[in-house]
Amino acid sequence: MGSLVPYLDLNLLPDHCITPKIEPKLEPLDEEPHFSTPNPNSSAYSNHDTGHYPESGSDVIQEISPISEIAANGNDVYSEYYRISQLFQSAFARKLQQYSDFSVVDPNSDLTVVDPNSLAIVPQPAETNVSRAVAKYKKHSRSAEMIRVATLGVEDARYYRDVVRRTRMLYDSLRILSVVEEERRGENTKRVRGDLRAASLMRSRGLWLNRDKRIIGAIPGIYVGDVFFFRIELCVVGLHGQLQAGIDYVTASQSSNGEPIATSIVVSGGYEDDEDAGDVIIYTGHGGQDKQFARQCIHQKLEGGNLALERSRYYGIEVRVIRGFKYERSITSKIYVYDGLYRIIDCWFDVGKSGFGVYKYKLVRMPDQPEMGSVLLKFAENLRTKPLAARPTGYLSLDISKGRETFPVFLFNDIDSDQEPMLFEYLVKPVFPSSAFQHMGNSIGCECVSGCSNDCFCAQRNGGEFPYDRNGILLRGKSLILECGSFCRCPPSCQNRVTQKGLKHRLEVFRSRETGWGVRSLDLIHAGSFICEYSGVALAREQVALFTMNGDSLVYPSRFPERWMEWGDLSQVFPEFVRPAYPSIPPLDFAMDVSTMRNVACYFSHSSSPNVMVQLVLYDHLNILYPHLMLFALENITPLRELSLDYGVACDWEGKLSICN
Incomplete structure (x- = not known):
């Protein structure tokens, strides 16, 4: 960021002496x-x-x-x-x-x-x-x-x-x-x-x-297309080191050759002379803009970040480009997307639209990179509204759930003739044995007619607080979450009824050459959000023995690693942090049969570093031996990025459970 130009207090000047406030190149959406x-x-x-x-x-x-x-x-x-x-x-x-x-x-x-x-x-x-x-x-x-x-x-x-x-x-x-x-x-x-x-x-x-x-160049562990909802998070991961300025650079006093070098920029269309065509960007330098009217008011100088961009062009040093733009499906109404590496191929001084001199830089995206996240976001938006217009071929079904889910589940295959997901009955919710619902007549729920509060009965059963915030985001993973159910008097809008309302995002089952069948979202999924439930027919131990004798594969909930421990773990900040332990459950002793009936979750890929976790939840019964397997996002998941679970035991060849491949 360049030097800050001192300015006068406009409130102390007469009207005919008012001078615009000069700002460095700031993020207009902050x-x-x-x-x-x-x-x-x-x-x-x-x-x-x-x-x-x-x-x-x-x-x-x-x-x-x-x-x-x-x-x-x-x-x-x-x-x-x-x-x-x-x-x-x-x-x-x-x-x-x-x-x-x-x-x-x-x-x-x-x-x-x-x-x-x-x-x-x-x-x-x-x-x-x-x-x-x-x-x-x-x-x-x-x-x-x-x-x-x-x-x-x-x-x-x-x-x-x-x-x-x-x-x-x-x-x-x-x-x-x-x-x-x-x-x-x-x-x-x-x-x-x-x-x-x-x-x-x-x-x-x-x-x-x-x-x-x-x-x-590229930051290890950060992928092209990664989405951030807050500008400060770019600083936390080291993608862009400025809290608000659009150009991040190493200053001349710090650089080994005595010249400033730019490392990354944020492109948000805040300057009237910026031009963004995706792979080619005409980027305006910082300084000299009236923030209130978003226009240039004095000439820019070749100093600070402006000089750093010019020196990066001279030495052929690539810069990271992060795009910031408004996005209605975001918790902040705006997002920042990392779109990869660009080279600055030209730099010149020009007269801008407001009649003042500005420095302009032509950036061209480097080849052989994944597709830009900003492009995928726009493509996913078209798929949500007009799927056949966006992709005329490849769809086998526009809803394999046949209207049973809150959102349609697409089925897409443009690789081969495999139509396996259409051969199974779609099961929205799991089928539990009748023993799971015994003694329901003695169940006690909350009496919150107008909505639950933090001191209600159900909050106390969860350790004294609700497990979700008002947006339905999971606060911390727990061994078991008790949601309000049919035995409670609170309305369906209660914040403790997050997972029982069905599918939360538009999902697509697709065919991949690398992983076979997989699932991706057409929506931007926030970290901590509920996605869907893992459904099948729950089998008791005796039934499991019969199925395994016939060589059938089953999904064992007890084999899912306890990834819920990672979400909300504050031990790195507070060394004496104690992980939530109430309510607790004994080891799960049932299996989920998905050989004839299943839902979209059964096609999630396996990964040792998954972006989705399993959280156990009870709401329609109180038998802790048969909890629901609810899936939550472990990170911000961009549209068209494959969803993955850690199954614990997976097929060595395909990286998935054989029953789901």
Whole structure:
């Protein structure tokens, strides 16, 4: 980010002297909410180091205002992030201790940092005699050392992907819990953005990725097409290091050759002279824009990020491109998509539409990369509304569920003549033995006629809180979740009835040369969201013995690894975190027969690093020996990306259960 140009306070000038405010190239979709200015004398400010702030490049750090000036500027994302960094360290931890299933004792034990050699998260020795809930804010500066990661082997690629996945999972868990805690505090309290709050805590613990090196080119573990809902998350994973500026670069003072080098840009169409044709981008440099009217008001200068882009063109250094745009199906109404690597092939100074000089850069996408995520999002939108127009051939059925699901389930095969999924009866919900429903007459439910509250009977059965937020996102994985059921008086809109309402996303069963039959979503699935249920005919132990004698394959729920432990695991942040253990269930002793009746979930591929997990849920009966197998997203899943489960035991040849292939 280039140098910030000082500006006058417009409120102190007469009308004929008003001068536009000059901003660096900012992300136009980052609409900053208005926050109340905190009281510096409040308890939230005590016991904190107010002298350390996150840096945004060494040239910007020197111009950061004192904390009092920062706090006063409540409309700026930078100032809000710095304010949260100070307020968050002890307040959030104390609030989290209200949860019944974990506590915070000595947070500095087993501190985690990023290993400079492997990017892996490794434990470090703890400080002693520390009683505060969270470690004092520590500054983890970005390194100026630039490297390019060579082609990774299969195992290395899987390892780094898992590191990124777990980091993003931790970020989402902290963000969701932060938002829930803010809601519990009430409407009259000062609100803090959950995305900034989670990022601040992770940064203070050294959990941001790729801080030890400035990676040129692709980031290990981040795929083309990955979607992010919050701008700060780009910083957490190291994809783009600026909180708000559109150009990320290594400054001249940090660069080994004394020249700035650009590493990534965010393209959002915020500058009137930008042109985005997908594979070719005409990108306008930063500086000189009137933010209020989104137009140029003075000439740009060849300095900061502008000079870095020109030097990257001169040396032939590729840059990462992230596109930000509005998206109605997002929890934030906007998303950021990583679209791969581009080379800057030209740079020139031109007169822009507003009559002021601007620097322009022509970027061309490098060949042999996966298709851009932004293109796939638009294609998926067409498939949702007009599938036959978007893909005239290949569809075997536009709904294999035959109207039994809340959304149609497409069946697509443009590879061969296999039509296997059409040969089975579609089973929306599993069939349990009659013994599972015995003694239902004695069941007790909540009496919440107008809607459940946190102190109702069903909340207490789940350990004192509801397992989902108001958007139906799973807060933390548990060994078992008890939803409100037919024995409860609460309405169908109750937030504790998430999984019993049927399919939540438009899914497509498709034929693949690599994995046989698989499933992909036509919707963007948020991490922690319910997807669908795994359905079949539940068989008791005696029945299982007969089926195995005949050589039939079955799905054993007990073999699904306990991936639910990963979702909401805060042990990296709070070493004394206790995983939810109530309610608990004995080992599952039944099998699911999907040989004649099955649903879309039976075609999910197997993966040792899955993007979907199994969460056990009860709602229509209370027999803990026969829970429902509900599938939730472990990460943000982009449209047309294959859904995968960890089955525990899979076919060695196909990577799937043989019964489902």
